Amino acid sequence: xxxxxxxxxxxxxxxxxxxxxxxxxxxxxxxxxxxxxxxxxxxxxxxxxxxxxxxxxxxxxxxxxxxxxxxxxxxxxxxxxxxxxxxxxxxxxxxxxxxxxxxxxxxxxxxxxxxxxxxxxxxxxxxxxxxxxxxxxxxxxxxxxxxxxxxxxxxxxxxxxxxxxxxxxxxxxxxxxxxxxxxxxxxxxxxxxxxxxxxxxxxxxxxxxxxxxxxxxxxxxxxxxxxxxxxxxxxxxxxxxxxxxxxxxxxxxxxxxxxxxxxxxxxxxxxxxxxxxxxxxxxxxxxxxxxxxxxxxxxxxxxxxxxxxxxxxxxxxxxxxxxxxxxxxxxxxxxxxxxxxxxxxxxxxxxxxxxxxxxxxxxxxxxxxxxxxxxxxxxxxxxxxxxxxxxxxxxxxxxxxxxxxxxxxxxxxxxxxxxxxxxxxxxxxxxxxxxxxxxxxxxxxxxxxxxxxxxxxxxxxxxxxxxxxxxxxxxxxxxxxxxxxxxxxxxxxxxxxxxxxxxxxxxxxxxxxxxxxxxxxxxxxxxxxxxxxxxxxxxxxxxxxxxxxxxxxxxxxxxxxxxxxxxxxxxxxxxxxxxxxxxxxxxxxxxxxxxxxxxxxxxxxxxxxxxxxxxxxxxxxxxxxxxxxxxxxxxxxxxxxxxxxxxxxxxxxxxxxxxxxxxxxxxxxxxxxxxxxxxxxxxxxxxxxxxxxxxxxxxxxxxxxxxxxxxxxxxxxxxxxxxxx
Numbered sequence: 146x147x148x149x150x151x152x153x154x155x156x157x158x159x160x161x162x163x164x165x166x167x168x169x170x171x172x173x174x175x176x177x178x179x180x181x182x183x184x185x186x187x188x189x190x191x192x193x194x195x196x197x198x199x200x201x202x203x204x205x206x207x208x209x210x211x212x213x214x215x216x217x218x219x220x221x222x223x224x225x226x227x228x229x230x231x232x233x234x235x236x237x238x239x240x241x242x243x244x245x246x247x248x249x250x251x252x253x254x255x256x257x258x259x260x261x262x263x264x265x266x267x268x269x270x271x272x273x274x275x276x277x278x279x280x281x282x283x284x285x286x287x288x289x290x291x292x293x294x295x296x297x298x299x300x301x302x303x304x305x306x307x308x309x310x311x312x313x314x315x316x317x318x319x320x321x322x323x324x325x326x327x328x329x330x331x332x333x334x335x336x337x338x339x340x341x342x343x344x345x346x347x348x349x350x351x352x353x354x355x356x357x358x359x360x361x362x363x364x365x366x367x368x369x370x371x372x373x374x375x376x377x378x379x380x381x382x383x384x385x386x387x388x389x390x391x392x393x394x395x396x397x398x399x400x401x402x403x404x405x406x407x408x409x410x411x412x413x414x415x416x417x418x419x420x421x422x423x424x425x426x427x428x429x430x431x432x433x434x435x436x437x438x439x440x441x442x443x444x445x446x447x448x449x450x451x452x453x454x455x456x457x458x459x460x461x462x463x464x465x466x467x468x469x470x471x472x473x474x475x476x477x478x479x480x481x482x483x484x485x486x487x488x489x490x491x492x493x494x495x496x497x498x499x500x501x502x503x504x505x506x507x508x509x510x511x512x513x514x515x516x517x518x519x520x521x522x523x524x525x526x527x528x529x530x531x532x533x534x535x536x537x538x539x540x541x542x543x544x545x546x547x548x549x550x551x552x553x554x555x556x557x558x559x560x561x562x563x564x565x566x567x568x569x570x571x572x573x574x575x576x577x578x579x580x581x582x583x584x585x586x587x588x589x590x591x592x593x594x595x596x597x598x599x600x601x602x603x604x605x606x607x608x609x610x611x612x613x614x615x616x617x618x619x620x621x622x623x624x625x626x627x628x629x630x631x632x633x634x635x636x637x638x639x640x641x642x643x644x645x646x647x648x649x650x651x652x653x654x655x656x657x658x659x660x661x662x663x664x665x666x667x668x669x670x671x672x673x674x675x676x677x678x679x680x681x682x683x684x685x686x687x688x689x690x691x692x693x694x695x696x697x698x699x700x701x702x703x704x705x706x707x708x709x710x711x712x713x714x715x716x717x718x719x720x721x722x723x724x725x726x727x728x729x730x731x732x733x734x735x736x737x738x739x740x741x742x743x744x745x746x747x748x749x750x751x752x753x754x755x756x757x758x759x760x761x762x763x764x765x766x767x768x769x770x771x772x773x774x775x776x777x778x779x780x781x782x783x784x785x786x787x788x789x790x791x792x793x794x795x796x797x798x799x800x801x802x803x804x805x806x807x808x809x810x811x812x813x814x815x816x817x818x819x820x821x822x823x824x825x826x827x828x829x830x831x832x833x834x835x836x837x838x839x840x841x842x843x844x845x846x847x848x849x850x851x852x853x854x855x856x857x858x859x860x861x862x863x864x865x866x867x868x869x870x
Contacts (some may be wrong), residue, residue, distance in 0.1 A: 152485070153476045157469055159228060160201075165472045166454040167202035168230065169437075171411070171445050174206035174214075194218075201226040202451055204443065204475060205233035205279075208556055212276035216492040223488045231488035233479055235279035237555035238329070239298060240264075242271035244506040244679055245563070247517040248552040248620075248656055249284060249314075251675030253300040254697035255516040256789050256811055258313035264513050265317025267506045273491040274500035275557070278482055279330040281378055281411075283314040286335055290711035291701065292345025294624030297656030297676075298552060299340065301700030302713040302745060304361050308368035311336035315372040324483030326490050327500075333369035335380030335413060337395055338362045342382050345710060347625045351382045356801060358384065359836040367404060375408030377477050379441055381416055388423045391432070396440030409474040411443040412436065418447050420686035429453060433461055439751040442471040471863070502562065507680065514684025517696035519673035520749040527669040528646050529691025529751060530608060536579040538606035539567060540599045540642060541613045542588045542635065543654050549588075552656060552676025553621030553809035562679055566612055566652070569682025574692050581606060586831045587636045588616045596641045603645040606832075611639055611668075612652040617676065620656025629707045630660045639664045652685065658699075660707040661742065673697065685828070691751060698748040698856070702741040709737070714745040714857040715804035746791050746808070746856035752782030754817065756790075756860060759853045765866045768830045768844065772865050776853035777823050782814035788814040792826045792855055795862070797848040800837055806857055824853065833867060 160168075172194070197203045198221045209215050215234050222232045240246045246264040255261070265283075272280060284298035285747065286306050300307040311333060318331040338358055342349040353362065366377065379396065380389040389395060390412050400406045417436040418429060426432035433453040436444070444450035457463035483490055520528065530537065543549060543566065551562035567582050574580065585599035586592055603609045613635045618624060631639075631653075643649060643664040650670040665671060672695070677684050687693040704712045710750045719732040741747075755778070762773040780786045792810035796803050810826045828851070833844040846869035854860030 149473065150477065150480065153473060153480065156230070156476060158471060160472070160527065162455045162458050162465065162468070164201040165468050167197075167200070168472045168475050169443050169454065170203055170448060170451040171205050171443055172203060172448065173446055174209035174250060178349045195221060196224050198232065199225045201228060201230065203232065204485050205235060207235040208237065209234055209276060210557060212492060212497060215276040216489060216494065218494055219488050230476070231479060231484040233278050233484065234276055235281060236272065236277045237282070237554060237556050238268055238272045238277060238280040239282045239284070240552070241268050241510070241555070241678060242275055242557055243330055243501050243559040243562070244271060244345065244510050244715060245551040245555055245558070246510050246513050246675045246678045248297050248554070249299060250297045250301060250700060251517040251658060251677060252513055253306065253310055253700040254519050254673065254675070255513070256306065256698050256700075257516060257813065258309050258552055259530065260513055260516055261310050262313040262317035264585045265314045266320065267509050269318050269320065270327045270503070271501050271506065272329050273327045276492050277329065278370040278484070278491055279332065280318060280319070281332045281334060281377065283311060283331065283333060283369070285311040285333045285369060286340035287365065288340035289713040290345035291629045291657040291659075291704070292625055292627065292707070292710050293340065293342060294347055294621050294626070294656070295339070296701065297620040300365070300848060302702065303700065303715060303808050304364045306700060307365040311365040312372040315374045319373055323481050324487070324490070328482070330376060330478070330482060331369070331374045332376040332411065333366050333374050333376050334378035336366060336377045336400070336410070337380060337387070338384045338388060339380035339382050345625055347623055348381045353384055355840060356836050365401070370404060370406055372406070375481060376411060377408065378411050378413055379416055381413055381419065383423060383425070388416070388420055388425050390441050391420050391425055391435040391439045393439040396530065396769050401440060407474070407477065409442045409478050410440055412441050412445050414445055415447045416443050418449055427857065430457060433457065434619035437463060437467060437471060440444035440473050446708060455586060478815050502559070509680050511680035511683050511687070513681050515687050515693045516687050517675055517677060517697050518684065518695050519699055519747075520695035521671040521673060521743050521747070522668070524669045528650065528689065528690055530650075532574055532690050535607045536581070536605070537570070538581045538583065538602040538609045539570060539821065540583050540585045540602060540609060540611045541638070542584055542586055543612040543614070544582055544584065549617045549654065550676065550681040551617070551678055553617050553624070559679070564680055564682035566682045566685055569684070569686035570689070572665065572683065573686040575691070577797070579688050585642070586634045589632045589634060591634050591637070596638055599638060600641050600645060603642045603647050606607055606647060608650070609642055609647045610644070610650045610652060611642055612654065613639060614659070615656060620676075627707075628660070629657055629710070631662065631665070636662050636664065643668065650689070658701045658703045660704060666742070673699070693752040694784060694787060695748065696750060698746050699743060700745070700790050702745045705737045705741040705742045709734070712741070717802045717805050718805050741858070744856050744858045748789070750786045750788070752780055752784040752786035754786060754788050754816070754855065755779050755781050756854060759773035759851060759860060759863045761851065761863055761865050763865070767868050767870055768850045771827050771829045774826045774828060774851050774853060775823065777821050778816070779821040780818055783818050785818070786816045788816060788855070790814060792857065793852050793854060794828070794833065794852045796833065796845060797850065799835070799845050799847070801835070803835060808857070826853070830867060839851060
């Protein structure tokens with residue numbers, strides 16, 4: 146057992162129960178900076194917050210938008226409260242502060258851990274210059290139902306990729322020293338199983354077998370904590386009937402008991418109060434008791450911990466030792482951040498002028514945007530478009546739109562700096578560009594004469610680029626959708642433009658995989674552009690005109706129809722698998738193939754590649770041995786190409802039925818025309834292991850299949866055997 150910190154122990158002994166409850170209480174601060182009247186002083190909302198700080202009744206505030214006010218608040222906490230315990234300032238900084246990077250799902254399409262680490266580092270620099278110590282990110286929920294709006298916040302459907310990028314983002318946010326002025330405490334969320342809500346409906350129940358919870362949903366959290374994350378946020382959902390905020394099995398049994406986590410757990414917004422709505426707690430006081438007993442250390446918004454913990458302790462129902470342990474965890478994190486030694490760290494207003502929207506951050510946003518783009522289809526090599534000699538019609542509701550460039554979860558957005566598609570294209574082509582811009586329709590409503598104008602522009606152009614998809618408010622929290630489609634008014638626009646018969650590029654703006662209408666599927670070129678952030682227009686133009694070849698890969702599977710949800714590549718094999726021939730007796734629908742329209746891992750470039758047959762160095766290994774898996778990738782085209790080679794594994798016979806394929810490795814390759822590269826992956830028994838019914842992870846003896854391929858459906862596997870010794 147680790148010895149407790151003497152300084153923290155001395156503080157605990159001096160604290161009243163009200164001050165202890167205060168250290169477990171965080172409230173929102175957004176907008177408070179605008180409540181100061183120069184003639185009369187602070188308005189009541191701000192004054193009550195300042196009073197709470199002076200009385201030691203707040204541990205910190207979240208979403209504060211005024212670094213000068215934050216500094217003033219910290220001064221009150223340190224110099225006027227009885228014990229001088231510093232505040233911690235938090236915010237929902239999900240994919241950038243003022244420099245917006247691609248939404249996490251889009252950035253995850255890069256399959257590039259280094260990129261994700263660098264954008265998180267750049268985010269940390271801006272956030273700490275803004276007065277933030279702690280971000281409620283990264284979201285590491287594994288999401289397999291595209292109806293769920295919060296798919297956009299995570300890394301997609303695969304736990305191996307999700308774990309890789311969780312580590313990268315935690316390390317990027319936190320840097321090498323948590324006490325550094327630009328270190329941002331990470332908070333992997335939402336613990337746990339939030340991505341499995343039934344029906345893809347936000348806040349809904351999640352009924353997850355323990356093996357699936359441990360095999361699919363927990364690995365990214367464990368990876369993030371192993372990388373140094375010292376906080377996590379409880380999820381809104383219940384799992385097996387127990388809401389996460391009150392789930393002792395999750396928050397204490399697994400998190401603290403099995404994993405030895407020594408950081409803090411914070412509720413999601415009012416989630417401890419929602420234990421009452423769940424029917425898990427009788428009233429607010431009961432909710433507080435059950436949340437604290439479960440291991441939820443800090444309450445966000447609502448003040449229920451501050452209101453009820455003192456009374457619960459005085460009544461004898463809640464032991465003060467339980468409260469002390471929660472306070473101990475909060476103070477330990479504050480000390481790890483260096484706040485006791487340097488309470489004004491990250492609260493220097495001068496940094497606002499130097500560290501927000503640095504040129505290198507803007508350049509990184511453009512790089513990240515380019516690398517997030519996924520080329521789904523490119524018939525007859527329509528892309529890249531030439532920079533001269535062709536007239537282009539840019540059509541669609543997003544061509545000139547800044548408001549939907551950044552995407553959901555930008556708490557402090559800088560809309561003015563967003564680069565539109567029109568701006569990006571005109572910058573790429575120069576002043577003499579032959580470009581026509583027509584909106585054609587609104588996002589969900591028609592425009593008078595809009596389609597007629599779009600059709601006329603398409604007829605007059607040699608190439609048509611149509612930019613369609615979702616608005617920002619159609620993805621994110623509370624934005625679950627029954628039909629994961631492009632809005633009908635936009636489909637009508639696409640249908641009309643497609644009927645003109647000109648070569649057509651479809652650019653998709655989206656925060657999830659979409660069901661695509663025939664007019665999109667039949668377009669010559671289809672490009673995933675997600676919500677790419679501040680440099681959206683420039684990043685898209687870089688790819689459209691070939692200054693940068695697309696290299697993104699899908700972190701989610703595109704279904705053929707919305708009704709296939711939940712839909713993901715690494716599903717278990719059924720007793721009656723779907724057959725391509727023969728009677729319809731397999732696991733399939735009457736109306737549609739069970740295959741993905743575009744599978745996990747799919748992504749094209751502007752060249753072509755071939756993969757040799759997958760090879761292994763030996764047909765049998767022991768449990769202490771290893772197998773080397775090899776293949777050769779060749780650029781068979783005429784352009785430079787960036788390939789993302791993927792390693793997939795399957796066990797043929799297992800104690801618990803395993804997925805048809807599971808990602809186990811990736812390699813990034815830069816290949817010149819005609820160039821080949823040999824790649825190798827090394828697998829050990831640890832890589833073959835999975836969670837068994839006893840919750841233990843181990844590898845079964847038996848036959849395994851492996852394949853190196855460009856996506857989750859390609860390639861012919863080769864087999865090897867793991868012996869029982």
